[in-house]
Amino acid sequence: MSTNKVPVESLRDRKRRQTRERIIETAFALFMERGFDVVTVDEIAQRAEIGRTTFFRYFGDKQEVVFSTEDDFLRALTAAMRDAPAEPLQDLAQALATSRRLLLAICAEAARNPGHYAVYHRLVKQHPELEDRHTRKTRHYADLLEKHLIDHGTPPATAVLAAQLTLACYQAAWRLGSHDAMAVLREANDAFDLLLGATVA
Amino acid sequence: MSTNKVPVESLRDRKRRQTRERIIETAFALFMERGFDVVTVDEIAQRAEIGRTTFFRYFGDKQEVVFSTEDDFLRALTAAMRDAPAEPLQDLAQALATSRRLLLAICAEAARNPGHYAVYHRLVKQHPELEDRHTRKTRHYADLLEKHLIDHGTPPATAVLAAQLTLACYQAAWRLGSHDAMAVLREANDAFDLLLGATVA
DNA sequence: CATGTTACGGTACTGAGTACCATTTGGAAC
């Protein structure tokens, strides 16, 4: 029973992780070097020393490499949700306080490797289609957030509103356009202060 | 002077408009019939009796046909902005009232051809990539709205917030998922009431 | 070592989007 789910990383797993990381590094390097749409999948595959086919086994499409850290954010978010105090959240102020904390948990995760975030930020900002997808991911987080609030007793209407407002704060911070993860964290925080000042006061 | 900008529609212009409309109708029919990604541009071109090349002269890419009514919305929005009373907008309540009116002007425009809206709605909802782009368009309106508020004396911070909140109301209405344009209009209205009740009261 | 399973790379295909070119057609001036 104690050895129930020991995730011993087999040789296969290790290799898989390594090639995955090699693809990501190669792709980001090329994208930053010459721009997202000029770089072909063939090039990435060649430089990463894999077959073209293999690339698509690791990533559904070319864009998906850019969002390869999404899982980390999801993990951070769910962890923050798990660790959140189980106090009931009824009114908007409470819901906002909680969702603010959760949002900042994600930003903090992003701030863990600032270099990567900077590159990600510049890349996505320069390509409308990438930014579209970024927004979709963002909305996904908002959905999870909304669900969390509802699960903890927030009335649906309030939860939807709170999630949207939280999303708005992040969007504001994002659009302010800092390449620095810590700065985005601060800006999102400021936006929240502004929002709360406008609504609560 | 009176005949200054008479937009006499030349034969060329008329033909151009006709083929454009023919493409749109054909494409929507095919998309609804068999799904967006299954239909090829070749098919659309064939059925619309134009060359493949011509299609891309009218629309930048396959997706763009779906958003062919965007110009109408932009016209409706700018018209509503133009006709808006020139009263100064300082606080959040005033800004929200104005941006609410502008948002509803767009929704009203959408409600002018309910059939088209219903098809558009279903189509976009079923295809994440289309919804991504829909969101981008939506954000564009919010930007215009924000600019309008600022131009009329709203402090930037307040304007950004008001625009984001307006966007949130629309998003809520959109996500509620009604295929009926009038219903979306009503839902957006309700969301606004909810928001104002939470903040003002 | 023998087995089954999983990852891999190559080939071939479809379809989107672009570049280029020759042809046609509408507009305008004479």
Place this chain on the structure above:
DNA sequence: GTTCCAAATGGTACTCAGTACCGTAACATG
């Protein structure tokens, strides 16, 4: 009308993303 110009069109050929399929190599397990 005729001539001339600009715009619209359609075709060909190309690049590249993404998918399907298949044989082979690498790892895992007994």
